[in-house]
Amino acid sequence: MSTTAKNTHRSEWNDQRIELLMGRLLRAGVLLSAAVVILGGMVYLVRHGHAVVSYRDFRGGSSPLRSVSGIFRGLARFSGSAIIQLGLLLLIATPVARVVFSAVAFLRERDYLYVALTLTVLAVLCYSLFGAAGH
């Protein structure tokens, strides 16, 4: 019943189409990031596979791979860890891309209330990714 109410705009951008495209976007993002992580993993294992490792103590506070610029410096050296980290960054970006897509889709549906709600979520995400990261 309410589905018909939602579709009264008669635009080709109905909720069903949005859901379908959203699903494809998420799947593509996950597959792309998994492929990058696999590539990085292979480089990392070939180079450091026999090194001895322990994660008992936390040393992440000084890792160069904490920032986007650090990751890109590592990529320039073709570092396996940096390639893995790039894949993880793409993975984190996947739901963010879904939120951006939602905002565009609700705009096409002329559902301005939901455009505003979606942009609120996007603002919170941006605060985390750019604001809190700067602390």
Next chain:
Amino acid sequence: MSVLLFTSLVLAGSFIAGFLGALTGLGGGVVIVPLLALVFHVDMRYAIGASLVSVIATSSGAAAAYLREGFSNIRIGMFLEIATTIGAIAGALIAAHVSTSTIAIIFGAVLIYSAYLSLRRQPVHAAPAQPPSRFVRALHLDGSYPGEHGPEPYAVHRVPLGFSVMFGAGTLSGLLGIGSGAVKVLAMDQAMRLPFKVSTTTSNFMIGVTAAASAGVYLARGYIDPGIAMPVVLGALAGSMLGARVLVQVRTRTLRIVFSAVIVALGVEMIYNGFTGRL
């Protein structure tokens, strides 16, 4: 332990966690953190960082299938994500200021509670007593899902209560590096009285965005280490994809009891190690 051996063992463990997490609907994150911390002696911060990114992978992969089936309510999800993302940032900021022992104890309590929630008989909702509030109508949250005889409409109740519980779910997700799907389902199924299938699929839909909100904070603090996250993400993703495929062929009730028993055991172990200061 050599890098090769560590990667192989963590890959296998995460695969099993992702597989069982998808079959039981509890998610893999609840097992991955205890597995890394208790079995592989990985620092709690690295463990929750790796678990959190794996949660984004498994939930986004599953969301694609659910969205196609039409069970998820993207409007309810989008609206409640305001609460979960703010909660997630709060949780991630709290995580940096409390000891890893405290996090281990809270984690253990959440594990035991999640097992309780998954084992309890699903209560049948009474017929909607009151007409939808103005709030629900203004946000057009009511929807319908594909039933046996065409679309079945449903109503949404107690939105402010659901919103508050969602904030708590987001905080736990950011604090512990899990999807906290059990609490999200609680908010929608119990507080907002949504049909169970709509609650679980919409919860899954929201997990990725919630996790992304705390992932930014985790990354900046160095919690996300590529050497640990690589086998965890790939293992959990492959396991959950396989789990979703065989889901229809197995009796989940027995499996759910076994998995819940494992989760309770891990929860007790986490709490014990937290109090003795070993984590």
